[in-house]
Amino acid sequence: MEQGTLRLKTGLAEMLKGGVIMDVTTPEQAKIAQDAGACAVMALERVPADIRAAGGVARMADPTIVERIMKAVTIPVMAKARIGHFVEARILEALGVDYIDESEVLTPADDKHHINKRDFTVPFVCGCRNLGEALRRIAEGAAMIRTKGEPGTGNVIEAVRHCRQVLDDIRRLCALPEDEVANYAKEIGAPLEICLLVRKEGRLPVVNFAAGGIATPADAALMMQLGCDGVFVGSGIFKSGDPAKRARAIVQAVTNYNDYKLLAEISKDLGEPMVGIEISAIPSAERMQERGW
């Protein structure tokens, strides 16, 4: 019997495909998310919009909060550790969380190194803005990838940019003759072996979700049509007027992302969406997507 294998780690991400992972801060929110059809929840102390508003250093959530949320639902529970903070990650692993997000939403703990994720039994998801970043994280052991987007903004433009960039990089890689792949790998800062694998398969070797700015069913369907395997919705649900209804609608949008009549139907009367932020209004030092190396 083997545990903590790459197949078990990437396998759980495969099970999440076509689903919505929702940020929650209380057991009550976790239950609302589960009842609405979330395929997993992300247990947090504060959603990204509130982290952004609060400023200061954002750290791993209090284990009490994570444990209460784990007790409240039967679906997988994820939690965030700071970039490079392998002790926070070990604590989350000891708590029994099902997935760890090594996340730019929290303040990084290391300005050069990410966590050596191969070393853990629990699987990790990491953010990326392009193929090089995605493949560096996979090389470190990430079993699932998501776009970074710009968390806590309710503005989908950065998630779209990052998703398109990854796809564009993959298309370029696939079009290269094999003897030019080594130089491409060097240019994007990714291991050659994984570049060769991506070139052969024409896709990332792990599941790729959209994250960072998704606020409506239409946003979710847009990301699915662009080629993502599922979506994370952070502040978009519990910062909106009617979280349960919006959550249900986003779940349906991710399954039937091509059916515009159905999308029109489920987009009706969802109440107030979260208040969005124009990206250019955020000083570059406060952009979370710049965190990670």
Add this chain to the structure above:
Amino acid sequence: MALVGVLALQGAFREHTAAVSRLGADVRELRQRKHLDGIDALILPGGESTVMGKLLTELDMLEPVRQRIAAGMPVYGSCAGLILLCETIEESDQPRIGLLHASVRRNAFGRQVDSFETDLAVKGLDAPLRAVFIRAPLITAVGPDVDVLARVDMAAHGGEGERIVAVRQGNILATSFHPELTPDTRLHSAFLDMLPA
């Protein structure tokens, strides 16, 4: 040529589609009620059973699926698919198809850190199969018409005795584990053999 429908509301439907395609069958991914027309067999993939049950209900697919299976259409459920097929789900009133005479315990081995893979003897297969258990369920009781195909020894998982992880009841095949995550297609092949010639 048989047309196999793979429920694609959420979960590991892509892997099942690939496995069945490799065996030469035609496949259709099912996302709405109208997609059920004309399929000869059905696969319910792994994923989250609560999500799939909810979407089956909201999309008015649960009853038509149940009727087709009750009328004899071969169905294979892995992991969450198994849960959807079971008559009794411990500590849950979630929506289900409920035609398999069995009781199931969800997340029976624990959380993701307790997920495991192992070589498993399965009745009807010539050699053990690499069985991948991810937050897997266990069958805790079966009716007299259910044929047990595989069991795991619970000693390795902090339990006692053996527990059921694969069953067949007439046109219904179900496993706690995920053959779709390995290159081995023997179980899918056995499922396709359940179609009338």
